[in-house]
Amino acid sequence: MTNPEQLLFASTARAFLDKEASLGTVRDLHARAVSFEPGWWRRAAELGWTSLLVPEELGGGSVSGAGVADLALVAEQAGHTVAPGPLHPVSVVLSGLVEAPDGHTDLIEALVSGETVASWAVYEPGRPFEPASARTTASRTGSGYRIDGVKDRVEAGTQADAFLVVAESDGAPRQFLVPADAPGVSVTAQKSVDLVKTYARVQFDGVDIEASAALGSAEQTGAVIERQRQVALILQCAEIVGILDAVLAMTHQWLLDRHSFGRPLASYQALKHRFADMKLWFEACRATTAGAVEAVGTRSPEAPMLVSVAKAYVAERAPMMLQDCVQLHGGIGVTWEHDLHLYLRRAALNRAMYGSPEDHHRAVFELSRTQPEEAFA
Numbered sequence: 523m524t525n526p527e528q529l530l531f532a533s534t535a536r537a538f539l540d541k542e543a544s545l546g547t548v549r550d551l552h553a554r555a556v557s558f559e560p561g562w563w564r565r566a567a568e569l570g571w572t573s574l575l576v577p578e579e580l581g582g583g584s585v586s587g588a589g590v591a592d593l594a595l596v597a598e599q600a601g602h603t604v605a606p607g608p609l610h611p612v613s614v615v616l617s618g619l620v621e622a623p624d625g626h627t628d629l630i631e632a633l634v635s636g637e638t639v640a641s642w643a644v645y646e647p648g649r650p651f652e653p654a655s656a657r658t659t660a661s662r663t664g665s666g667y668r669i670d671g672v673k674d675r676v677e678a679g680t681q682a683d684a685f686l687v688v689a690e691s692d693g694a695p696r697q698f699l700v701p702a703d704a705p706g707v708s709v710t711a712q713k714s715v716d717l718v719k720t721y722a723r724v725q726f727d728g729v730d731i732e733a734s735a736a737l738g739s740a741e742q743t744g745a746v747i748e749r750q751r752q753v754a755l756i757l758q759c760a761e762i763v764g765i766l767d768a769v770l771a772m773t774h775q776w777l778l779d780r781h782s783f784g785r786p787l788a789s790y791q792a793l794k795h796r797f798a799d800m801k802l803w804f805e806a807c808r809a810t811t812a813g814a815v816e817a818v819g820t821r822s823p824e825a826p827m828l829v830s831v832a833k834a835y836v837a838e839r840a841p842m843m844l845q846d847c848v849q850l851h852g853g854i855g856v857t858w859e860h861d862l863h864l865y866l867r868r869a870a871l872n873r874a875m876y877g878s879p880e881d882h883h884r885a886v887f888e889l890s891r892t893q894p895e896e897a898f899a
Contacts, residue, residue: 525586527585527586528585528586528588528591528592528595530585531570531585531586531592531596532595532596532598532599533593534569534570534667535551535569535595535596535599535600536599536602538565538566538569539599539600539602539603539605540603542562542565542619543562543600543603543605543606543607544603545603545604545861546607546647546863547603547606548603548604548605548606548718548864549630549717550863551606551717551718552717552718553738556718556721557606557678557680557681557718557720558588558606558607558608558678558681558718559606560639560681562606562607563607563608563636563639564635564637565636566607566609566636566638567634567635567636568582568636570583570584570585571593571596571609572612572613572616572633572634572636573634574589574590574592574593574596574613575590575593575613575616575617575620575753576589576616576620576630576634576695577588577620579601580620580623580627580630580631580719581630581631581634582620582630582634588819589819590756590815590818590819591656591816591819593613593753593759594611594755594756594757594811594815596761597609597610597756597760597761597764598759598760598763598764599657599764600764600765601760601761601762601763601764601765601766601767601768601868602764602765602767602768603733603768604716604717604718604765604864604867604868605864606718606719608639608641608677608678608681608682609757610677610754610757610758611639611640611641611642611676611677611678612633612639612640612641612762613753613757614750614753614754614757615633615640615641615642615686615750616630616633617749617750617753618642618697618737618742618746618747618749618750619633619737620687621738621742621746621749622737622738622739622742622746625734626699626737629684629699632770638683638684639678639681639682639683639684640682640683640684640685640686640699641676641677641678641679641682641684641685641686642676642677642685642688642750642754643673643676643679643685643687643688643700643724644656644673644688645673645674645675645676646658646671646672646673647672647674647676647723650877651875651876651877651882653688653747653748653750653751654688654695654744654747655695656671656688656689656690656695657670657671657690658670658672658673658687658688658689658690658726659689659690659691660687660689660690660691660696660698661691661701661723662691662692663730665730665732665733666730666731666732666733666734666735666736667691667698667730667731667733668729668730668731669687669698669700669706669726669728669729670726670727670728670729671688671689671726671729672723672724672725672726673685673723673726674685674712674722674724675721675725675875676719676721676722676723676724677711677719677720677721678719678721679709679711679712679720679721679722679723679724679733680711680720680722680724682702682708683701683702683703683705684699684700684701684702685698685699685700685702685724686698686737687699687700687746690871691740692740694740694743695743695747696736696737696740696743696745697736697737697738697743697746697747698731698735698736698737699731699735699737700726700731700735704729704730705729705730706726706727706728706729706730706883707724707725707726707727707729708724708725708727708888709722709723709724709725710722710723710724711762714794714815714871715867715870715871716867716868716871717864717867719868719871720778729836735815738882748826751829751876752814752818752825752826752829753818754875754876755814755830755832755833755876755877756811756814756815756818756829756831756832757834758837758872758875758876759807759810759814759832759833759837760811760815761835761868761872762807762811762836762840762869762872763804763807763808763811763836765840765844765865765868765869766804766807766840766843766844767804768807768865769841769843769847769862769865770797770800770801770804770847772847772861772862773847773850773851774788774797774798776850776851777793777797777850780852786830787850793850796846796850797850800843800846800847803839803843804843806835806839807835807836807839807840807848810828810831810832810835810836811832811836813828813831813832814828814829814831814832817829826885826889827886827889827890830877830882830883830885830886831882831886833876833877833879834879834882834883834885834886837869837872837873837878837879837882838873838879840869840873841866841869841870841873844865844866845851845866846863847862848862848863848866
């Protein structure tokens with residue numbers, strides 16, 4: 523249940539987004555081939571967006587004490603305007619750093635202030651999302667490690683100051699912080715279907731880093747990566763919920779305003795039934811996402827299952843709902859000038875990243891076979 527503090531926090535975020543990251547702003551950034559403005563991101567950080575997953579002793583804190591839930595509220599509000607900015611990559615990196623902060627407190631502080639942007643380098647060319655499996659290698663040297671390999675689909679990669687790189691070291695997955703300007707690092711921009719979310723291909727050619735660049739121990743890495751995966755998925759689902767909320771409201775208003783044969787479109791029974799179905803699916807999307815957010819926030823043993831349930835349902839259902847809304851708008855719904863495609867693009871991107879709905883359906887099946895039935899009672 524959202525408490526008064528969270529409601530105030532969400533309304534503040536919404537007001538900021540409406541003023542500073544409207545749909546008009548998204549179109550303007552696209553026209554200028556800009557992903558996001560660093561100054562805008564620093565102002566967002568001042569509102570507390572970057573501190574929510576960070577403990578108070580490390581300079582963070584959240585309005586309600588439930589940082590994951592507060593972060594999901596921000597992501598949902600961002601969905602209403604398909605906002606730009608590195609909320610997702612920075613949050614995912616921070617969710618890993620706070621699990622093993624020793625030696626990384628300066629970077630955590632810089633990320634919380636918004637002065638620095640970091641991104642999770644986990645995908646590899648031609649390979650699906652398998653976060654614990656990497657062909658990129660980290661070989662031991664006298665003073666640390668040497669990173670060799672290629673990562674792609676690194677969100678905000680061209681504007682990132684550092685990468686949290688998943689690599690194989692001594693036969694086990696590890697994560698390493700690599701500065702974007704380190705010798706041997708080359709970054710190439712990659713476009714996406716979204717107007718302002720950009721990605722990058724990052725090549726690591728003999729990049730030497732200190733031993734302190736490693737995040738935690740080999741024994742910790744699996745749990746840290748899983749935590750990051752869960753945070754990435756709930757951010758996606760929460761943003762899609764915000765997208766659906768905005769588009770359904772837009773479509774409902776259109777059906778009330780548009781007339782056919784002297785009657786508003788909303789008065790036709792067939793369209794009423796169609797919209798009622800979408801409203802039902804929307805509430806199911808919101809509920810499954812809320813369940814996943816709560817499980818991740820409380821570190822429930824059910825979290826791996828519930829985040830996959832949410833991603834499988836929300837990311838599968840949302841594009842179909844948005845296409846229905848396009849149809850309900852008629853011809854204007856398929857024009858560049860109408861805002862519907864901005865939302866559809868973001869939802870389609872979120873559907874593809876960090877595992878497709880089909881991948882998560884399979885994950886739910888596998889987890890249901892290995893976990894006792896009483897865990898889901």
